[in-house]
Amino acid sequence: MKRFKGFVIKEFYHIFRDYRTMVILFGMPFVQILIFGFAITNEIKNAGIAILDNSKDAVTQKITNKILSSDYFKLEKNLINYSEIEDNFRKGKIKEVIVFEHDFAKKLEKEKKAGIQIIADASDPNTASMLSSYTLSIINSYQQEMMKYQKFPMQIEPEVKMLYNEELKGVFMFVPGTITILLMLISAMMTSISITREKELGTMEVLLVSPLKPMQIIIGKVFPYIFIAFSIAIIILLMGFTVFGMPVQGNLLLLLGECLLFIIMALSLGIFISTLCKTQQIAMMISMFALMLPTILLSGFIFPIENMPVPLQILSNIVPTRWFIIIIKAILLKGVGIAYIWKETLVIAGMTVIFIGLSIKKFKVRLS
Amino acid sequence: MSEIVIKVKDLVKKFGNFVANDHLCFEVYKGEIFGFLGANGAGKTTAIKILCGLSKPTSGEINVAGFDAYHETEKIKKSIGYMSQKFSLYEDLTITENIRFYGGIYGLSAKEIKLRTADLLEKLNLTEAKDKLIKDLPLGWRQKLAFSVAILHQPKIVFLDEPTGGVDPITRRQFWNMIYEAAHNGITVFVTTHYMDEAEYCNRVSIMVDGKIAALDTPENLMKTFQVENMEKVFLKLARG
Known part of the structure; x- marks a missing residue:
């Protein structure tokens, strides 16, 4: 004992x-x-919506107020005509648009029925179906309240439209998510492991003593992974396209270019991790815990960022995958060009520069 | 005296307030086997890093293979070979692939690499094993191969940092035969070791204590000066102060 x-x-x-x-x-x-x-709550709060009120009468105003007084929605914009809808969805600020038809109240009174159109951004199918059902139930409850005061039956006829993903296919969400996670993990983890392996084996010392420049060593080490990660991105896209019918609405070249940028960012993150670690094991642990968790949970892949508490929302800003998922979804599903995603692209480019800068600084400190 | 290939005068290296190398002065001649001894933490590794161009000295004049250690580290790197105590070949590559890789990074042409590979394999009796992975070779062979690879590009100087750590006495003996041969061919050998019998194989030996060179001479003269019968006792006498 x-x-x-x-x-x-x-x-x-x-x-x-x-x-x-x-x-x-x-x-x-x-x-x-x-x-x-x-x-990780599936409840949605404060989703950005826009309203296109073609009627602007007392009834539409009441319904609008009822919708906005719930916690679920937040009015981002009042639209004036149909042509604005698409553009606002592409900018990514709104998740849903509610459209009241012309002479809503009049029609309701005379014809006993009037139409509301609910258009949701289904590039995130879960959020879209939830938002539309919230909206429908609010409209329903309004209708029932009205019935109490009115003797005759009347009907508000909602029409739901899922934009970018009419059938609400989950694959439209997980193909972009999978590409993002795999590229991140392969690039960052594999480079950090392969660089620390040379340190562990002592071959790094030999390389540093050789006439190779440190820059050549690093670029030589990561180059194969650019190639491998890029091939994987293409394989996933092809599978999504052929097996699941995932469309590529936007420019393919732009998409591949953004993938390449993201891969380079992840590689420089891997290089940075390798400057922090002495052994492969530590590099692997850091890559797994520091990258896996935030990549999956805080990137907006599975759980919408808007629903998170503010501190986590702020934290999610430094998660590179968050920005890439926005980019890749926008290109794949909404078919947007660089004009709509330049900010996100710039964030990733900036992160690349920061990681490379930090690595060089670390490296120089070690040499002197 | 023959040509000087390493000239160090008043080499000082400081890390903050800590003085790792305190006014080192020595010269190494062409074709010489120069033993660089010292207890762990005496400052050997720091000095070797500076001589190999991996680290910049704080002050002093350092000239390696005719190049200045402040501004010409790139040229120094081309003229030296290096093998460390840690194993330096890639285990998942074959013998030929390792040779081709190292030849490549030292800028040898494909033709030269082919020629020298054949020579080297024949000399080490490894021609039949040339497509074997390094991890399948016994440690002794690997060590010999690593040394041959370190001098593949025919450097002026080869730095060996505890090259025989963990190797059996027979292999160590064979390894030293290779070192003699290299020195005979005009390659200067700069070697660190913890084995005092190996120190006796060197032409000249320097012993570092607390960042300073405490003694520098041939093993015979050192033993005479300190009136002891082997290098181990010389070392202990100096290291204990």
């Missing part, structure tokens, strides 16, 4: 003195509970 006790004490020393293990052991549950508890 005494021997056993000594052994257990030794084991506790190992754990407590290795601060990385401690961070993972105690940090993980903390982070996971917070993220799963707050971020």
